[in-house]
Amino acid sequence: MITIEKKTYDQERALYNVKDALVKNCVFAGPADGESVLKETRNVSIENCSFSLRYPVWHAKSYKITASRMDEKTRAPIWYCENGVIENTNIVGVKALRECADTLIENCEIDSPEFGWKTISTTVKNSKLTSEYAFLDSKNVTLRKVEFKGKYSFQYVENLTITDSYLDTKDAFWHSKNVTVKNSVVKGEYLAWFSDGLTLINCKIIGTQPLCYCKNLKLVDCEMVDCDLSFEYSDVDATINGYVESIKNPRSGVIKVDSVGEIIREDAVFDCNAQIIVDGKPL
Numbered sequence: 001m002i003t004i005e006k007k008t009y010d011q012e013r014a015l016y017n018v019k020d021a022l023v024k025n026c027v028f029a030g031p032a033d034g035e036s037v038l039k040e041t042r043n044v045s046i047e048n049c050s051f052s053l054r055y056p057v058w059h060a061k062s063y064k065i066t067a068s069r070m071d072e073k074t075r076a077p078i079w080y081c082e083n084g085v086i087e088n089t090n091i092v093g094v095k096a097l098r099e100c101a102d103t104l105i106e107n108c109e110i111d112s113p114e115f116g117w118k119t120i121s122t123t124v125k126n127s128k129l130t131s132e133y134a135f136l137d138s139k140n141v142t143l144r145k146v147e148f149k150g151k152y153s154f155q156y157v158e159n160l161t162i163t164d165s166y167l168d169t170k171d172a173f174w175h176s177k178n179v180t181v182k183n184s185v186v187k188g189e190y191l192a193w194f195s196d197g198l199t200l201i202n203c204k205i206i207g208t209q210p211l212c213y214c215k216n217l218k219l220v221d222c223e224m225v226d227c228d229l230s231f232e233y234s235d236v237d238a239t240i241n242g243y244v245e246s247i248k249n250p251r252s253g254v255i256k257v258d259s260v261g262e263i264i265r266e267d268a269v270f271d272c273n274a275q276i277i278v279d280g281k282p283l
Helices: none
Strands: 002-005 019-024 042-047 061-066 082-087 101-106 109-111 120-130 139-149 158-163 166-168 177-182 185-187 196-201 204-206 217-225 235-248 252-264 275-278
Touching: none
Parallel strands: 002 019, 019 042, 042 061, 061 082, 082 101, 101 120, 109 120, 120 139, 139 158, 139 166, 158 177, 166 185, 177 196, 185 204, 196 217, 204 217, 217 235, 235 252, 252 275
Antiparallel strands: none
16 A cells, blocks of 8 residues: 655545545645546545545545545535545535445535435444535435534435434425334424325434424324424324424324313314324324
8 A cells, every 4th residue: 555645645546546544734725726636536545644635536436535534525425435534634625525335424524515416335433514405315224323403405315314412404305215213303394294104213303393294103102392383184103292283284194292272173185084092092
């Protein structure tokens, strides 16, 4: 393995098709403003490097990025890559991680609009992530101990697992399939409309009009705070601890709750036959 250390590069494709290399303590920035500095690399480790150029890591295979920084000038920094590890790294370039496969992200801080689109098999652990439209149309995604903030997250995602995380988001999980969220807080408006196969276990759900138009929806020992007009036209099996502000026209299934402010059964456009059990008593 070759070592490339303490260099500065600003020309286009500066390290194009580099193989079996350690790139260490390098700076990718300068007046030439070159794109794609590490395109088409193979088996490359990037350590303690600073990036300030567009499209720095594209079409990489078997890569590792450690203790590095990608600033706001690194537009679309990681695309079409396979088998990657990103650790202890700060990324603020827009549209990071697109159409990548088999990516592990750990101990990172990321602020990237449109993050993680169309990825396959992405795992994020012990990280902070801020993004609008995160993980759009992605598959096989795992989040563990993640602090997430953004809007319109996880839309059209398939096979997503989230554990021990805090999500401050809006319109999350729309049109998603096969999503499981455990031991987490999910805060936001209009949660998971049109989802299919969403399971929430021991979660706190916060926000207006959650979980409407859902299929195969399941809640196990969850808490719902400031949740009004919940479950409209959803097929649901739910056990809710505590109080729910209002439940409106659930389509089918069983909802068990300790107490509820209002049950609304009116103006339904579908046959709505879900059973609601409040404090052990069917209503």
